[in-house]
Amino acid sequence: MTAKKTGREITISDIAAAAGVSKATVSRVMNGVSTVNEQIAERVRAAVAELGYSPSAAARSLSLGESRTIGVVVPDLANPMFHQVLHGLNSAAERDGYRVLVADTREHREREVEIALDIRNRTDAIVLFAPRMDRLTMLDLMPKIDPVVIFNRTTGKRAGAVLIDYAEGIGAVARHLIELGHTKIAYLAGPPQARSNMARQDGLDIVRGEHPEVEIVSVDCGSSFEDGYAAWPAVRETGASAAMAFNDVVALGFLGRLAEEGVSVPDELSVAGFDDIPFSQYSSPSLTTMTARLGDVGEKIWSTLLEQIRGTADLEPTTFAPQLTVRSSTGKKK
Amino acid sequence: MTAKKTGREITISDIAAAAGVSKATVSRVMNGVSTVNEQIAERVRAAVAELGYSPSAAARSLSLGESRTIGVVVPDLANPMFHQVLHGLNSAAERDGYRVLVADTREHREREVEIALDIRNRTDAIVLFAPRMDRLTMLDLMPKIDPVVIFNRTTGKRAGAVLIDYAEGIGAVARHLIELGHTKIAYLAGPPQARSNMARQDGLDIVRGEHPEVEIVSVDCGSSFEDGYAAWPAVRETGASAAMAFNDVVALGFLGRLAEEGVSVPDELSVAGFDDIPFSQYSSPSLTTMTARLGDVGEKIWSTLLEQIRGTADLEPTTFAPQLTVRSSTGKKK
DNA sequence: TTGAAAGCGCTAACAT
DNA sequence: ATGTTAGCGCTTTCAA
Numbered sequence: 099m100t101a102k103k104t105g106r107e108i109t110i111s112d113i114a115a116a117a118g119v120s121k122a123t124v125s126r127v128m129n130g131v132s133t134v135n136e137q138i139a140e141r142v143r144a145a146v147a148e149l150g151y152s153p154s155a156a157a158r159s160l161s162l163g164e165s166r167t168i169g170v171v172v173p174d175l176a177n178p179m180f181h182q183v184l185h186g187l188n189s190a191a192e193r194d195g196y197r198v199l200v201a202d203t204r205e206h207r208e209r210e211v212e213i214a215l216d217i218r219n220r221t222d223a224i225v226l227f228a229p230r231m232d233r234l235t236m237l238d239l240m241p242k243i244d245p246v247v248i249f250n251r252t253t254g255k256r257a258g259a260v261l262i263d264y265a266e267g268i269g270a271v272a273r274h275l276i277e278l279g280h281t282k283i284a285y286l287a288g289p290p291q292a293r294s295n296m297a298r299q300d301g302l303d304i305v306r307g308e309h310p311e312v313e314i315v316s317v318d319c320g321s322s323f324e325d326g327y328a329a330w331p332a333v334r335e336t337g338a339s340a341a342m343a344f345n346d347v348v349a350l351g352f353l354g355r356l357a358e359e360g361v362s363v364p365d366e367l368s369v370a371g372f373d374d375i376p377f378s379q380y381s382s383p384s385l386t387t388m389t390a391r392l393g394d395v396g397e398k399i400w401s402t403l404l405e406q407i408r409g410t411a412d413l414e415p416t417t418f419a420p421q422l423t424v425r426s427s428t429g430k431k432k
Numbered sequence: 433m434t435a436k437k438t439g440r441e442i443t444i445s446d447i448a449a450a451a452g453v454s455k456a457t458v459s460r461v462m463n464g465v466s467t468v469n470e471q472i473a474e475r476v477r478a479a480v481a482e483l484g485y486s487p488s489a490a491a492r493s494l495s496l497g498e499s500r501t502i503g504v505v506v507p508d509l510a511n512p513m514f515h516q517v518l519h520g521l522n523s524a525a526e527r528d529g530y531r532v533l534v535a536d537t538r539e540h541r542e543r544e545v546e547i548a549l550d551i552r553n554r555t556d557a558i559v560l561f562a563p564r565m566d567r568l569t570m571l572d573l574m575p576k577i578d579p580v581v582i583f584n585r586t587t588g589k590r591a592g593a594v595l596i597d598y599a600e601g602i603g604a605v606a607r608h609l610i611e612l613g614h615t616k617i618a619y620l621a622g623p624p625q626a627r628s629n630m631a632r633q634d635g636l637d638i639v640r641g642e643h644p645e646v647e648i649v650s651v652d653c654g655s656s657f658e659d660g661y662a663a664w665p666a667v668r669e670t671g672a673s674a675a676m677a678f679n680d681v682v683a684l685g686f687l688g689r690l691a692e693e694g695v696s697v698p699d700e701l702s703v704a705g706f707d708d709i710p711f712s713q714y715s716s717p718s719l720t721t722m723t724a725r726l727g728d729v730g731e732k733i734w735s736t737l738l739e740q741i742r743g744t745a746d747l748e749p750t751t752f753a754p755q756l757t758v759r760s761s762t763g764k765k766k
Numbered sequence: 767t768t769g770a771a772a773g774c775g776c777t778a779a780c781a782t
Numbered sequence: 783a784t785g786t787t788a789g790c791g792c793t794t795t796c797a798a
Contacts, residue, residue: 155553157791159490219489354714380688491775
C-alpha cells in the first residue's frame with residue numbers, strides 16, 4: 099500500500115481497461131506473444147499509443163527476475179582509456195540483447211562498494227573497472243555482486259578477470275628506449291596505490307635485472323595532464339635522456355611542458371606514453387606508446403560476463419598484451 | 433509466479449527467518465527506522481552480514497514508487513565536453529541523495545528513443561545530452577519521459593532545457609580573430625545535421641553582417657580528431673590566415689596536421705577551438721578556445737531536473753555564455 | 767485465444 | 783516495539 103502518486107503514471111491496468119481486455123492480454127501483446135487475436139492486439143496497441151504507455155522496468159525486473167541490463171562501475175569516466183573498452187563492451191552486450199548502464203565513482207574509493215552493490219541490485223550482472231578499493235574489501239564484495247567481472251585487478255579466481263599486462267607492456271617500452279641507446283631513463287610513476295602502477299614497477303624491475311648497465315629512475319608523478327606537466331623539473335634533475343610515462347595523458351601533459359620549455363623531442367629527450375588514447379597520434383610530436391586492442395578487451399569482458407550469467411563460469415583470468423607503437427616522440431640517443 | 437532461480441538470491445524473508453523476526457522489522461532495520469529494539473536490530477544486522485543480504489532495488493522501486501536514481505543518455509561518452517558536465521551533474525545529484533546512471537547511445541540516433549524510454553523506466557527522471565533525434569521525434573518523446581531536462585537542444589518549454597550559447601560563442605572567437613587583423617577566416621564546420629553546428633553557423637552570419645570586409649569561409653569538416661587532421665588541404669585552399677574549429681577535438685587534430693606539415697602556429701596560421709577540454713591548455717601551442725563553466729552547467733541541469741521532479745517546474749530555458757580564453761595558438765596577422 | 771489469480775521482494779498502514 | 787497484511791506493476795501458470 100504505497101507508491102507515491104507521481105502525477106499520472108500509466109500502468110498495464112489502464113491499458114487493459116482502455117482496450118477492454120485483461121492485463122494478461124496486454125502483457126502478451128507487449129511481449130509479442132503470437133497467440134493473440136489480431137483485432138484485439140490492434141486495440142491494445144492503439145491504447146498503448148494513445149496513452150503513451152511504457153511498462154515499468156522495476157515491475158518487469160521483479161516479476162521476471164532479470165532485467166537484461168548490466169552495470170559498469172568506472173572510477174573516472176574522463177579517462178579516455180576506459181572509453182574504448184566501454185565501447186567494445188557496449189557493442190558486444192547490445193548484440194546479445196543487454197543494455198549497459200554506467201556509474202562513475204569519480205575516484206571516491208570509499209563509495210565504490212556502496213555504488214557497486216546498488217547498481218548490481220538493479221541489474222543482472224556487473225563489471226568493475228579498475229576498482230580502487232583495497233584487496234580485502236574487493237574479495238569480500240565479490241560474492242555479494244556475483245556475476246561480476248573485474249577489469250584490471252586480479253581476483254584469485256573468485257570472479258571473472260580481464261587484465262592488461264602492464265608489467266610486460268612497460269618492459270617493452272623500456273627495451274625500445276634501451277635499443278635506441280638510452281642508458282638513463284626516467285619513469286613518470288602513476289599513483290602509488292594504483293595496482294596498475296605497481297605492475298609497471300614490477301615490469302621495470304625485470305628490465306633492470308636484464309640491463310644492469312641501464313639506470314631507470316622512478317619520478318613521482320600521477321595520472322593527469324597536470325601531473326605530467328609538473329614533472330619536468332624532477333625529470334630534468336635526473337639527467338635522463340628518455341622518459342616513459344605512466345600513461346598517455348601524463349605523457350601529453352609532459353610534452354606540453356617540454357614544448358613550453360623549448361626542450362626538443364625526441365632530440366633532447368625521448369618521451370613515451372602508455373595506452374594509445376585517440377589523441378596520441380595527433381600530438382606533436384606524435385606519441386610513441388603501448389597500444390592495447392581495447393575494443394577487444396571490452397568484448398572479452400562481455401563474453402566472460404555472459405558466461406558467468408549463464409553459469410558456465412570459467413574463472414581463468416584473461417590477459418591482453420599491448421603492442422609497442424613507435425611514433426615520433428622517441429629517437430636515438432644523441 | 434515466476435522469478436528465475438538464479439542460484440541463491442537472499443531476500444528479506446531469508447533474513448527475517450534467520451533473525452527470527454518479521455519482514456517488517458527487517459525492513460525497519462534496513463531503513464534505519466529508530467523504533468526497533470537494539471537487541472533485535474543487532475540480530476538482524478548479524479543475519480544481514482552473515483548471509484550477505486542486500487535489498488532488491490527493483491522491489492524497493494516498485495514499492496516506493498521511486499528509485500532515487502536518474503538516467504543520463506549521452507550520444508558519445510568519449511566526448512570530453514560531456515565529462516565535465518556529467519561531473520558537475522553527478523556531484524550535485526549526489527548531494528541531494530540521487531544516483532546517476534549513464535547510457536551511451538554511441539551515436540546510434542535511431543536507438544535514442546528506445547534507450548531513453550527504457551532508462552527512464554528504471555529511474556525517477558532523465559537527462560538527454562544533445563539528442564541526435566529529429567525535433568518531432570523529440571517533442572513526441574518528451575511527455576513520455578517526463579520529468580526530463582534536455583541539454584543543448586531547445587524544447588519550446590515542453591521540458592527543462594539548459595543550453596550553451598554557441599552562436600554567441602563562435603561570434604566571440606571570430607571577433608577575436610578579426611581584432612587580430614585577420615580578414616579571411618576558415619570555419620571548420622561540424623556535422624551538418626548537428627544543432628550545435630547550425631547555431632554556430634547562425635552566429636557566424638551575424639559576424640558576417642557586422643564585418644562585411646571580412647570573409648568567413650565554411651569548410652566541411654566534422655567533430656573528430658581525424659576530421660580536423662584531414663581538413664588541412666581544404667583550409668589551405670581557402671587562403672585563410674586563421675581557422676576556427678567546430679570544437680577543440682577538431683582543432684587539436686588540425687594542429688597535429690599543421691605540425692606535421694611544418695605550418696607554424698600562430699605565425700602562418702592562427703587556430704582556435706571551442707569547449708576548452710582539459711587537454712587544450714597542454715597542447716603545443718596551447719589552444720585559444722571558448723571556455724564554458726561546464727561544471728556549473730551540470731549543476732544547473734540537476735537543479736532544473738530536481739525542480740521538475742518536485743513538480744515546481746519552471747520551463748524557462750537556461751543559457752550559458754562561454755568566455756573566450758586566449759592562449760598561444762592565435763596571433764596577429766602577419 | 768483469453769481471463770483470473772498468484773507471486774516476484776519490498777514498504778507502510780494498521781493492529782496488537 | 784513488533785507483526786500482519788495489502789499492494790506496487792508486471793508475468794505466467796492454470797482453467798475456461
